[in-house]
Amino acid sequence: MEPPAGVRLYNTLTRAKEELHPVSAGNVGMYSCGPTVYRYVHIGNLRTFMIPDLLCRTLEYLGHRTRQVMNITDVGHLTDDTFDRGEDKMLVSARLEKKSPEEIAAFYTQAFREDAATLNIRPAAEYPRASHYIPQMIELTTKLIEKGHAYEVDGTVYYDIASFPAYGRLSGNSTDKLLAGVRGEVDPRKRHPGDFTLWKAAGEHRLQVWPSPWGPGFPGWHIECSAMSMSLLGDRFDVHSGGADNIFPHHEAEIAQSEGVTGHRVVSCWMHGGLLLLAGSRMAKSAGNFFRIRELEEQGFDPLAFRYLALQAKYRTKLNFSTDGLAGADRALRNIREHLIEWTRAGDVAAGEGTDDAALEKRFRSAIADDLDLPEAMALVSELTRSKVAPGVKARLLRSWDRVLGLDLERPEPRRALPPGAAEVLAAREKARAAKDFARSDQLRDELASLGIAVIDTPEGQRWRVQAVRQGSK
């Protein structure tokens, strides 16, 4: 094996692409902000979760080993949220019946893992849960107080951002201008309006409360990631990823916490994914303008079409989602699948013509190594398709690339059941065609179309496929 190839990644902290130099050579440790498991994840969340997946796949393809940790936030959000549309009725009632936060978290964690798997996002090596790291969070908070980065008032501990000069570097904010005008009421106990909570004294209606040196309470919103990332990956690790909305305040706070305790740089590279937009606005749980991957599946889309769609855009830019766009990706994906089947069937791996494949492979590798340039990689897939490379070689190359793309191109197409009566119509049409009764044959084809069955005539006879039932147009 050749040594691992260099990978360049865009670092939000420096706003530049940097060569990745793992703390432990050839072995990349990465931490990713995962879901808050009190609701379902939507496709915007999933797009962000694709980043560590694609990074792991890329690194492994290029000869590195990886260790991916993704946190599950199961603390702090279960007070009195309003219900989502489309939420499982059982869950609504479960909550109304005061089911435990643990039960809620377990349910949505499972749903998240299933949704991720549907998009062929490989599981992380570990999924630490915030609720299991309370002692570590208390420990970090204690150290921050000792080091003069935090102070306690009435059982609540605040981070003193004035004590950490680099605060604001990640997001470009400066502490003096921060929050100048927008905030409503400022907690009068804070020394600076931008100080954030490390530990919060428990209020009246809290479901989750833990004892602490400062009295009963629960951890602040940012400390969990400092605790879990350093507990599992050490106080120096390579990559931390999340959505662009996490840059401030979440990751800014995390840097202040982790570096405040250790006194040195903890994360080498901060990667942030662009948000998914729906009709020009951010897809968000709170706004209610989101799709679950299950919903798209129910509308008849191949869930991996969303993956295809996401791969066509740079992970860092916002992406305008529409079901029309998804339909295009769905079609393109199906097309590639059929190509692969044909090439495999053709099967000749004859060397002669396939001289371009080495060059294509090289370009593919350099594309993915360049800050995960999947749009370029996808363009190469098209170039490969149109190239003169021998079919067998095309098939081999595409299968190899799919280890990175994760489109599961060899997945057998799910056979949809024929609607009632359709089999008889198909049989009748076959007879009509045998008798060269084309008028009858065409009429039956129309009839099948109205049942949602597309019929294609081939030299080997008619082939049929149950069409996806799409909502809306067509």
Next chain:
RNA sequence: GGCGCCGUAGCCAAGUGGUAAGGCAGAGGUCUGCAAAACCUCGAUUCGUCGGUUCGAUUCCGACCGGCGCCUCCA
């Protein structure tokens, strides 16, 4: 108000100081009994607007217009 991102063909979306990837849609053709699928060919003299730098800018700088995001839980 502060900070950050963006404005490229009908839609989605790459990209570069030297003259615009890719996908979907669309048009023509091959194939087909007819279709469909597939395959082949075609599309921005132009990259929000106006200036500036430059031999040359879509790419650099400035202004302006427009959109989005963060500053409150949020991928």
